[in-house]
Amino acid sequence: MAFYRLSRTARSLCHRHSSLSAVHIYFHSPLPFTHSSRHSRHLFQVSGNFHSDNQFYNGSNSFSSIGAYHCLLQYSSFSAVPSDEKREKSKKYKSNECDRSWIDVYLPEKARPYARLARLDKPIGTWLLAWPCMWSITMAAAPGSLPDIKMMMLFGTGALLLRGAGCTINDLLDRDIDTKVARTRSRPIASGVLSPFQGLCFLGFQLLLGLEILMQLNNFSRVLGASSLLLVFSYPLMKRLTYWPQAYLGLTFNWGALLGWAAVKGSLDLAVVIPLYASGVFWTLVYDTIYAHQDKEDDMIVGVKSTALRFADSTKEWISGFGAACIGSLALSGYNAHLELTYYVFLAAGSTQLAWQILTVDLSSRADCNRKFVSNKWFGAIICSGILFGRLLS
The missing domain is CATH 1.10.357.140 (UbiA prenyltransferase)
Incomplete structure (x- = not known):
């Protein structure tokens, strides 16, 4: 459903700006990302807001087709394999969340080491x-x-x-x-x-x-x-x-x-x-x-x-x-x-x-x-x- 919405959006823009034909061609070519439900939901949200985001569409100016689509991919974060940096940040965030306890929430910073001791x-x-x-x-x-x-x-x-x-x-x-x-x-x-x-x-x-x-x-x-x-x-x-x-x-x-x-x-x-x-x-x-x-x-x-x-x-x-x-x-x-x-x-x-x-x-x-x-x-x-x-x- 998400891919269908994005396809309709791209075709609509293509009628208004001829320069979007390249986007349409690029869109119907095989994509290097998986069809997971999480990625689909995110793509649905992005496609729904596509017309209102000036980063990708401006009624008075055309934009670069291929460049815009790459920007869209980067914005929606549904590439097949996340970057090493993203994976590392995700692991660190989850680790920090697991290590947090009531000491981190309620005690002053100077008292926390003594409480852990x-x-x-x-x-x-x-x-x-x-x-x-x-x-x-x-x-x-x-x-x-x-x-x-x-x-x-x-x-x-x-x-x-x-x-x-x-x-x-x-x-x-x-x-x-x-x-x-x-x-x-x-x-x-x-x-x-x-x-x-x-x-x-x-x-x-x-x-x-x-x-x-x-x-x-x-x-x-x-x-x-x-x-x-x-x-x-x-x-x-x-x-x-x-x-x-x-x-x-x-x-x-x-x-x-x-x-x-x-x-x-x-x-x-x-x-x-x-x-x-x-x-x-x-x-x-x-x-x-x-x-x-x-x-x-x-x-x-x-x-x-x-x-x-x-x-x-x-x-x-x-x-x-x-x-x-x-x-x-x-x-x-x-x-x-x-x-x-x-x-x-x-x-x-x-x-x-x-x-x-x-x-x-x-x-x-x-x-x-x-x-x-x-x-x-x-x-x-x-x-x-x-x-x-x-x-x-x-």
Whole structure:
């Protein structure tokens, strides 16, 4: 239809100006462009506006036939293969659009590198750190009672700050490694947007805010919480020393399973919190091994270690075992905490979500590994809901 409209337009002009005969001849010759729907729609728009555009038609003056038609082709942009420059601009535009987040929209320009350093645009890490805290606080509630909402808000804020501090420490220690890995070379310190000194100052600010939260807990919790900093500061070094940095991350990320109970009770019931803590460690071994498969090629080049490299083709067998141990530990913790049967219904749902991750993940696909990794926020939510109902009904 679009070509028909343009043909009629050209013939109409040809009757008024004899010089357009060349355009008519040129038009009916084979054209070097494809008949895609996008190009046809664009051509339809151009032909519809042809008479009103002085660039191509002027009632009082004739124009060069061949030159005008070439100008029309250039104007409508329906050549067979776009130029390299156009392709490059299109790729860059799409890449920039994908990389944009709420940080770019709402934060001042000077604050954006610090927000990225704390990974505020990637909240999954905060969720994974917060869920064991929420499990523990909810499990420590009195039978038939809701958990302490104020305590959950404190721990949620603390998870955000501690996760950000951990990322800052990691980027400071790994800045030389990050420049060699495609996924991490754009991080603020590795890319040079922030200096190491600025990173250290920001770390001090985050720890100061975290200390303010810790001081609102009881004395036992303060000591227990402060002791976790040893794990936080040493974790980034583990990938240089052992193939099991994911296990060390599990010890670090799930400290809240101990701290949440202590903040509510002022002491630890080891029969409840040790299995709960262990379940979090096994859970971390599942999700962070999946996550590590995104970087396994780069890790081999750089020379750092991970369970993804340690397990290799046996990864699914290993993480299946860790998943089973996670569910078993959660069941034992719930039993010792005297949670009602409802808890085990949710636990079954959580085990289904975990099994789905393990069975369906494509370990050769970075995108799929990331999708399965991010889905763990739902596993944490399912378990927390089970503990809540199991406690309310007990």
